[in-house]
Amino acid sequence: MKDFAQRTAVITGAASGIGLELAKRAAAEGMNLVLADIEEAKLAAAVQEIGIDAARILTKKVDVSREEEIAALADDAFARFGGVHLLCNNAGVGLTRVTWEHTTADWNWVLGVDLFSVIHGIQHFVPRMLKQAEGGHVVNTASAAGLTSTPGMAAYNVAKHGVVTLSETMYHELKAAEAKVGVSVLCPAWVPTGIHQSARNRQESFGTAKPAEGLSAAYDERMGQAVKAGRLTATDMANAVFEALKEDRFYVIPHRKLNHAVQLRMEDIMNLRNPTPLG
Numbered sequence: 001m002k003d004f005a006q007r008t009a010v011i012t013g014a015a016s017g018i019g020l021e022l023a024k025r026a027a028a029e030g031m032n033l034v035l036a037d038i039e040e041a042k043l044a045a046a047v048q049e050i051g052i053d054a055a056r057i058l059t060k061k062v063d064v065s066r067e068e069e070i071a072a073l074a075d076d077a078f079a080r081f082g083g084v085h086l087l088c089n090n091a092g093v094g095l096t097r098v099t100w101e102h103t104t105a106d107w108n109w110v111l112g113v114d115l116f117s118v119i120h121g122i123q124h125f126v127p128r129m130l131k132q133a134e135g136g137h138v139v140n141t142a143s144a145a146g147l148t149s150t151p152g153m154a155a156y157n158v159a160k161h162g163v164v165t166l167s168e169t170m171y172h173e174l175k176a177a178e179a180k181v182g183v184s185v186l187c188p189a190w191v192p193t194g195i196h197q198s199a200r201n202r203q204e205s206f207g208t209a210k211p212a213e214g215l216s217a218a219y220d221e222r223m224g225q226a227v228k229a230g231r232l233t234a235t236d237m238a239n240a241v242f243e244a245l246k247e248d249r250f251y252v253i254p255h256r257k258l259n260h261a262v263q264l265r266m267e268d269i270m271n272l273r274n275p276t277p278l279g
């Protein structure tokens, strides 16, 4: 994707962290913005921070885990701007627990927000993007957790592996269809954002997570520290996405140290070796 000015970007999870930085960068590239988030007040604050002309922006409170809300977002975006050229399926939540302490509500929450949101985004935007003469691009935010299996994050890992394979599958299909729509997958490692406070956005229908104890609490503490200590920023993630868009590159993996972990995992698989502990 080379042309951004006067094109339209839809970004979910745009009120905070990586989504907010993607929105700022898209605005700086001259794009119209459609910003969606479950946190309405923070979304309004984000609009102020971006400082974009009202004619170029649409905001909407959306729970991305609900298909009907993504469908309405697509209707509004196409009605307002006549097209959608960049779709960033970015909203996400994290949860740290050992696998056997994830409740069904935990699984439903994390898979709903982190995986089904992307599925619904593709269902409701891509068929319309394919009909546009200008084409477009989809960027799905997965994670290092989509490439490796860090302990303490089972639902998150499952969701993010899902996002990676969904994106890879769609890549092959779009090529086979000779479509003017492309897809990329963003796989960050630790980035200091609000992700470790995801419980703030847990919808009532999923109840409250039980407090983490023992090993779950230790993993939770470790995740919190790792996120806080992340050296690359949300701005770095947004810059990496736009660089990849300009190069028409599928994998967006800004933390290059991840290569080692991915290689180890592949070697484990190829040599039938038991999973090597992650450092």
Ligand SMILES: NC(=O)c1ccc[n+]([C@@H]2O[C@H](COP(=O)([O-])OP(=O)(O)OC[C@H]3O[C@@H](n4cnc5c(N)ncnc54)[C@H](O)[C@@H]3O)[C@@H](O)[C@H]2O)c1
Binding pocket: 012, 013, 014, 015, 016, 017, 018, 019, 036, 037, 038, 039, 062, 063, 064, 065, 090, 091, 092, 093, 094, 113, 141, 142, 143, 144, 145, 187, 188, 189, 190, 191, 192, 193, 194, 195, 196, 198, 201, 227, 230, 234
């Ligand atoms: N920060 C990291 O270390 C890291 C690493 C890898 C991947 N990611 C991924 O990056 C993406 C962005 O997360 P972030 O790190 O910027 O965290 P963040 O918490 O700062 O931002 C996430 C945004 O998603 C929104 N959101 C949460 N639930 C929602 C829902 N049901 N509907 C709509 N919006 C919802 C939140 O309100 C928030 O604005 C997520 O998909 C996350 O999994 C983050």
